[in-house]
Amino acid sequence: MVALVGRPNVGKSTLFNALTRSRDALVHDEPGVTRDRHYGICRLVEDHPFGLCDTGGLSGEEEGLAGATARQSRAAVEEADLVLFVVDGREGPSALDESILAWLRKSGRRFFLVVNKVDGLDLQAVLSEFARFGVEKIIPVAAAHQRGVPELLDEVIPEL
Ligand code: GDP
Ligand code: MG
Numbered sequence: 001m002v003a004l005v006g007r008p009n010v011g012k013s014t015l016f017n018a019l020t021r022s023r024d025a026l027v028h029d030e031p032g033v034t035r036d037r038h039y040g041i042c043r044l045v046e047d048h049p050f051g052l053c054d055t056g057g058l059s060g061e062e063e064g065l066a067g068a069t070a071r072q073s074r075a076a077v078e079e080a081d082l083v084l085f086v087v088d089g090r091e092g093p094s095a096l097d098e099s100i101l102a103w104l105r106k107s108g109r110r111f112f113l114v115v116n117k118v119d120g121l122d123l124q125a126v127l128s129e130f131a132r133f134g135v136e137k138i139i140p141v142a143a144a145h146q147r148g149v150p151e152l153l154d155e156v157i158p159e160l
Pocket of ligand 1: 006007008009010011012013014015057116117118119141142143144145
């Protein structure tokens with residue numbers, strides 16, 4: 001299971017859709033507290049299907065990231081083998097990204113940084129902006145255009 005986390009509007013759901021290649025197939029909501037977690041299966045690499053969990057987005061409005069959205073994101077992180085921390089390459093690093101980063105580090109889960117929306121951007125400039133996060137693996141993608149998806153899968157699948 002791979003979990004997608006990050007603040008709202010960075011493109012988590014777009015990436016989820018690119019990986020599951022479907023707008024709604026296999027996506028279902030669980031009742032109750034987990035209603036913002038969406039599950040799907042990535043079958044883009046033959047013989048290596050894996051589960052994917054999209055989350056509602058950490059807004060930081062809840063004190064200490066402890067509100068309902070944080071709870072479901074935390075649950076997703078806890079059940080994940082690998083977390084994809086999605087950020088917005090157009091907006092660059094934000095304070096909220098930094099607090100999510102700290103929160104992820106505390107979780108102890110293995111995670112990669114996925115820099116989305118790199119279409120039309122100077123890749124080197126974007127990646128160097130996020131280098132200070134000190135994450136071992138940074139993967140640029142443009143989920144809306146399916147760009148970077150094969151490279152992302154090359155990194156993710158060996159981890160599962
Ligand atoms: P989420 O809140 O993190 O799930 O973000 P969404 O997947 O709903 O996307 C938020 C916005 O970013 C939407 O308007 C998307 O069309 C846009 N978006 C997502 N991926 C890309 C991308 O690769 N490039 C660009 N330019 N926009 C994107
Ligand atoms: Mg979403």
